Amino acid sequence: MAKLITPRSEDYSRWYTDVVTQARMADYSPVKGCMVIRPHGYALWENMQRVLDRMFKETGHENAYFPLFIPKSFLAREAAHVEGFAKECAIVTHSRLETKVIDGKPVLVPAPDSALEEELIIRPTSETIIYFMFAKWVQSYRDLPLLINQWANVVRWEMRTRLFLRTTEFLWQEGHTAHATYDEAEIEARKMLDVYATFAEEYMAVPVVRGIKTEKEKFAGALRTYSIEALMQDNRALQAGTSHNLGQNFARAFDLKYQTESGDWQHAWNTSWGVSTRLVGAIVMAHGDDNGLVLPPRLAPIQVVVVPIWKGTDPVDRILAAAREVRDRLRQAGFAVRLDDRDNLSPGFKFNEWEMLGVPLRIELGPKDLEKGSVVCVKRPNRVKAIVPMSELERVGGLLEEIQKGMLEAARARRDAATCPVDSYEEFRRKIEDPGGFLLAHWCGATACEIAIQDDTKATVRCLAFGQPEEKGSCVRCGNPSTKRVHFAKAY
């Protein structure tokens, strides 16, 4: 608890790890690349799930659950898909351990006679098995659209991992839909991108750029991929969600066909879309400060903490009674409130701890406040205080909304300040190093230039943003003509 958090200015990466571990959001596990999500991190994820799940259901989707295992041969059916996922996957080959004596010692080994006929892959994503099932369920145009979502764990064998942002196993949701026409699938893919953008901005208080991925960066097996891209405080971008128009690629691979109204058979059109526990990391990186976490009120597991203050001869009982009343009234009004009535810790210690845990609003209640019949409310992001009469506690709702709004505005201001047009490669190379951020540059559209820029600078095209104005220009790298600027950045 008394450990220090490395300041962001000193080492942003260590700051991030310090915050995540000291706020007890997550911990390293004994399994390489896998993390443990601790209650304070998991409660945030649960709140995110609750909001997203409601948004999915409001847009007509139903939840289902598909197997963890993908038969090896399924991956191989879509050429680009297997190319994208075969190189980093967990492969199950046996179904029994047996004891073997090696050098005189008993050792547990996979029993040779339990070798599987066909190896199973732990799902890195579930397109293949889900569209196989869709093909069983869909016969007629009347069965479409089929709008399914799954909350699940997935595994991608990552070499370099980082708590929440990139782990071998992670939690996510994956939406999978089937439609009768290309247009319907395209509308769906865009609609779900909008759902993600709304969630990021209105709940996470993280502004995002919506756009389309380049051919090189699109999902393995997709016709095209849309994404939302956020900027972290160290001016590196983070892909916060993707939505894919899969065309008929998987429908062809899994023979997902339907009979049209006029009686002929056609392949269906698919979309898939997902966000993951990576978004927990995005919240930490977008809002945290040198005192720890800063959580947006609409997602915070604890929105308000009440800290009673007393000293030796103070009227402890009366203060505790008043603090309990504050807690109970706020709880009745629907807020997530915690009363910190621990008697072995000082108020200052408690302030620091709850700041570190990111609770948006602190309510202090001491003898003088009791006399005046008011409480002191302190906003976590900027420590601005407000005196609220006990008779007007409902104002807490307004304060929380101010905090939510302020966090989005601050993040947007940081993002906008770190977004700048760049017109020469020399400037590009300089600015991508310092200050970083989104560089708006012309690009010819050729993958060769995209790769060359990435090799030179580690920057990638984050997306071709929607609504980017038409503008004649020339590729920052090769000079060929371009009609729009695209968003470059170094990314997580």
Place this chain on the structure above:
Amino acid sequence: MAKLITPRSEDYSRWYTDVVTQARMADYSPVKGCMVIRPHGYALWENMQRVLDRMFKETGHENAYFPLFIPKSFLAREAAHVEGFAKECAIVTHSRLETKVIDGKPVLVPAPDSALEEELIIRPTSETIIYFMFAKWVQSYRDLPLLINQWANVVRWEMRTRLFLRTTEFLWQEGHTAHATYDEAEIEARKMLDVYATFAEEYMAVPVVRGIKTEKEKFAGALRTYSIEALMQDNRALQAGTSHNLGQNFARAFDLKYQTESGDWQHAWNTSWGVSTRLVGAIVMAHGDDNGLVLPPRLAPIQVVVVPIWKGTDPVDRILAAAREVRDRLRQAGFAVRLDDRDNLSPGFKFNEWEMLGVPLRIELGPKDLEKGSVVCVKRPNRVKAIVPMSELERVGGLLEEIQKGMLEAARARRDAATCPVDSYEEFRRKIEDPGGFLLAHWCGATACEIAIQDDTKATVRCLAFGQPEEKGSCVRCGNPSTKRVHFAKAY
């Protein structure tokens, strides 16, 4: 949709599969032993999760998430545990697929150079990795009790599987706690068994026997196991939930120690407890009939379906408007309502379909009802009708409660009728075949007798029920003295 459901009397097992698949609760997957949970089944599981999650939180537990993978060496640390799980587990041995040319054809194979240093086991249960983490987090008595729950998928390599009841992968929750004393752990294990029993009876409408498992049947690694046991309509028992007092077995294996108030170090005391998607199967088997599913109102994803009835010259618009009003008013009152306004299907077809899907209450609304200003409510379990004036729609809440209560009472009556004392082995062997059910018989307590009875009759001791009266008797098998009857049954 027009497929027939096999009657229970003809083939109970086929009846079960027919109901589960035709009500679109689940489907077989291309992965051996793994199922797909379809939306109508998953929505029921979500409702079960919501209630259980609230009950866990109300008893002080927090959710967290631990890795899917268990290092092989972890399993081996607790001797009884590895003995129980090593024989049926999914083993990950490689992390990359590569293409190899075999007989002139490219084939995907696990890349030999991606073999893992130590194999990973897909968690069959998470005691080992969770108590390893607990050991990192717990230092002092002040860190106890530690009360954690996890919602997760687990894998046990089952040879004979059955939708929901026994599948290779299944969804569950596993609670894991650490305490300072034996007594606290024992109280926790019993408390969570009571939570499960309350859930089974008050929500699932399934009466259960609470008790302790025999040494032979206890969890691999536990000091003792408690369970709740239900009886299905074919008079076979189903273990519906277990709660384990783990003693210090895992604390010793993973060095989970805490410093007491007086400064010395002690091993903590653990409990674990779980229920799974098997409970979905229990609901089907406990309440379903030859027309399909019957869902308890407190868990049903759709509690009320409104079916408007019209013919050629009937006032379609007015009936539809009234049906929508019924739906909206019931929705406003908090019920989960569906209006079936499909115009290409007859009312009779719809009645059958919603009965098959188990919706507890059907509301019919035709021209005559409209004239009278009332609706006809039909209870799913017994088709009893009630006429409810439109002005008193709130009575629907009462009808649903009657259905809930009636289902529990009917299930209890069936269970009690199928529970009988048995005093000779000859009678035991006869009755276990017909009619089956719970046989209350004296047993000496010796594992040898338990095994002999199982070998002879396939019946097992389900549990030593709490509150079973003391009674002098002699073991139904060997004649040795016994002080209490125990519950025998054939089980799923």
